[in-house]
Amino acid sequence: MASLAVHSRKHKVCVVGSGNWGTTIAKVVAENTQQHSDIFEAEVQMWVFEEEYQIPKDSKHYDASNAQPQKLTELINRLHENPKYLPDIALPKNVVANPDIVNAVKDASILVFNLPHQFIGKACEQLKGKILPYARGISCIKGLEVSEHGCELHSESIGEKLGIYCGALSGANIATEVAQEKWSETTVAYDPPGMDSKHPTPQATPGTSPHGSHVDLSKLQGEDRTLNGKKRKLQALPTEYPPLTHRNMKKLFHRPYFHVNMCSDVAGVSLGGALKNIVALAAGFVDGLGWGDNAKAAVMRVGIMESVKFGKMFFGGSVRTKTFTEESCGVADLITSCSGGRNFRCAKMAVAEGKPIGEIEKRELNGQQLQGTGTAYEVNSFLKNEGKEQEFPLFTAVYNILEGKNKPEDIPELVDPSKQEE
Ligand SMILES: NC(=O)C1=CN([C@@H]2O[C@H](COP(=O)(O)OP(=O)(O)OC[C@H]3O[C@@H](n4cnc5c(N)ncnc54)[C@H](O)[C@@H]3O)[C@@H](O)[C@H]2O)C=CC1
């Protein structure tokens, strides 16, 4: 029997981050909070790392009132556009840019983390103890956190730092294309305690599940969750809120132009997005040499194999090969990223022009941040520590090329298995 429960509270959503992808996801989410007003409050807060921005003279927004640099948050809220990181895309009026991170997350029961991975640690420090203790998170960040404790997914490290459950969204999603409402697919992994993957019920109204059977609430509240061998307590979502089932989570992200597939493999979804950024650099290197599509395909083939191997070796049983091969967050993201992604484009220009990739990044991206270079260094430091560099020859080659120890021309030799055996 279907649940007829009426919930006295709605989910309030905050997007933590406002770059190219952060602003795009705020647009997607804000369209959905308006559409699904039975589940979500319409207003979507978007935390903006405040900066001054000068509207360019050739912009349609340029006039006497903005001839001087202005606060980016004020521009976003007045123009309903993010002129620096997502120009020429109209944002729904229910997206509210907020420079105060603590104020932005106030009363938010859903936190969507979407900022370059190098800034998430500081954001979590600012948020610790300031969020609803039962809030749920979704990380859209493509990167990994490597420290003396090892290699962690951002979904895990955010969850640990803030004491909440955090899932992941990742897919073949060049932000500007999604913002322009060109069709794409994505994968959302969400698997909090109490979730039954066949009948996703991460939270329930007292006594009964949406499927009519009895639910033991004590099992859902304060349940231990093991992540990378660690256990912690999680608070159940109060029953005043609509349950965050896969169906309701999908309603937050799915649009006619942005098709969501829900799954439970948080590690696989997070790793696909993080590691493909290293592979996209390699694809850019060989393309920059003018080697053509076959070389790029070879790099992608090796890259997906190393990504799956990395997942299986370091994240064990929780990673499913299928996630890499069948979901948008796997091979599909690799393909799109190695065709038109920023890591690919900047790496290609760096090789073609013989310049450091950091210089190209500054020149080309107007403040947007490459994730592949940082991830290549982080993954290498982790692999070195584990004594496993040789088992990941492409990841290692990318690091060595960035360090100037190898040249892009060396890639075929470096990834040739017969050379490895010699
Ligand atoms: N842009 C894209 O096409 C896609 C990006 N992603 C992933 O989404 C995540 C976020 O990327 P984008 O939104 O594209 O960011 P971005 O590359 O546009 O970076 C700019 C953002 O960084 C912020 N920022 C700069 N300095 C900061 C600081 N010190 N502290 C905090 N924030 C600071 C800026 O305010 C701005 O919001 C990344 O992990 C990326 O890999 C995922 C899918 C697509």
Ligand SMILES: O=C(CO)COP(=O)(O)O
């Ligand atoms: O993740 C992306 C597409 O899915 C975008 O990749 P880049 O950060 O290389 O642009």
